[in-house]
Amino acid sequence: MAAGLLAAAMHGAALAEGKVVIGYSAPALLGGQGQIQAGLVNGAKAKGWEVVTLTSGGDAQKQLNDINDLIAQKVNAIVAVPDDSAGICQAVAVAKEAGVPFYTIDRAPSGCQVDMVVLSDNYLAGKQAGEAMVEFLKARHGSVKGKVLEITGNLAQNVAQLRGAGFNDVMKQHPEVEVITKVGDWDASKGVDIVRDVVSAQADLDGVYMHSDCVYATGTVQTLKELGKDALAGKDGHIFLASVDACLGALELMREGKFDHASNQPIPDFGVLAVDFIEKRLKGEEIKPGEVKMEGALWSPARVEPADVGLQLFLSTTAVNSTNMNDERLWGNIEKKNGG
Known part of the structure; x- marks a missing residue:
């Protein structure tokens, strides 16, 4: 004392x-x-x-x-x-x-x-991604139904648990949506394998939710291209991509019409x-x-x-899409301003 x-x-x-x-x-x-x-x-x-x-x-x-x-x-x-x-x-x-x-x-x-832990509201981030996915499914099918892939982080960590819970609590409100959950462990190469396996087996996949675009975005987009599933936003066959983080790479892909939603940390x-x-x-x-x-x-x-x-x-966290992706306060845009 x-x-x-x-x-x-x-x-x-x-x-x-x-x-x-x-x-x-x-x-x-x-x-x-x-x-x-x-x-x-x-x-x-x-x-x-x-x-x-x-x-x-x-x-x-x-x-x-x-x-x-x-x-x-x-x-x-x-x-x-x-x-x-x-x-x-x-x-x-x-x-x-x-x-x-x-x-x-x-x-x-x-x-x-x-004394204190300072962190993002990871549950909110997942919830925002879920809400964006729901809007896409409703617009595509006329009602909220379809098939979605979730690539998690390390589920032993509270961050991944919360990002998953926020997303899935939204999905549970819509029983006609099938969520295929695969553990990615924050491993980019594992994420690529998951996307390749699931997309190859599920021709009717509507969307992918990633616990981190910093980890999974680039590999996911590249793999979809290799599989011929890379239709841009607004085009027939587009697979909706949502995530948490809003890293520079995800924002750049969004500007190209290849990415749809990111919950900004x-x-x-x-x-x-x-x-x-x-x-x-x-x-x-x-x-x-x-x-x-x-x-x-x-x-x-x-x-x-x-x-x-x-x-x-x-x-x-902030729900980011094509309407606000150039906001200079977003993490990825700050990263770009500082030299990427």
Whole structure:
């Protein structure tokens, strides 16, 4: 307890002097992970803070070692994207003992509590994709019926479970829709095999829902072309493609008429919002469950909810189609602006 009180006093003093240092542990810097880190660094710089960044390269043990090193450097807060949701709890325990606030982004821990988890509302993302698929099926058949392929992520992970649940809860309202679910494990090559096998066997397939267009979009479109099933949007025989993420590749395919829906994750805002909540924590402000709004932000309204892993900040996803695919606030378009 004494150590915790001393640490709190030190963090408060650092905030008062504008000398706050955040330790950040990333699993990698590819794709969205690079933008998550950039958002955190930019948000901290705007407050005059420093961020010490370390990358584990997907090695969960290295991430634990890195975080221990950051705590030894007496950083004022830890932020991590966990390599291992259960394993990260070892680092969380060390941080708590040292009185260092701990936050995770994009992924929640499993088996311990942190100060806050900042992530997209993955259930909403799946629900938006399901609603877009329903509208397509209704327009094609005159009523909501047909056959749809779902390519999942790793179903051991909460993210994939929620993206699947949101989509399938919509589909369950329409019993004449057959959903063929195949586990993709966030593996692009596995996704290609799934598309080839299912499309070859199901000549009447109407649509494909992917848990991540970052992973599956390019391979899916290429495989459909190889199978002669690549009719563009609005043409006879078009297979409706829906997903979560709205990476640059999916938006470019959408601009070509080869992709239909993507639920945009506000990836660039994750880190910025984490910094804002760290500031509140260091000021001693109580964070209460409820709605969070910001004028003009695609993620607004967001909501803070209590959970067994601590408070979670769920950011709204945005349904993207040909009508709004050029919105400069979308993750993929920000990626393009920054050099792709």
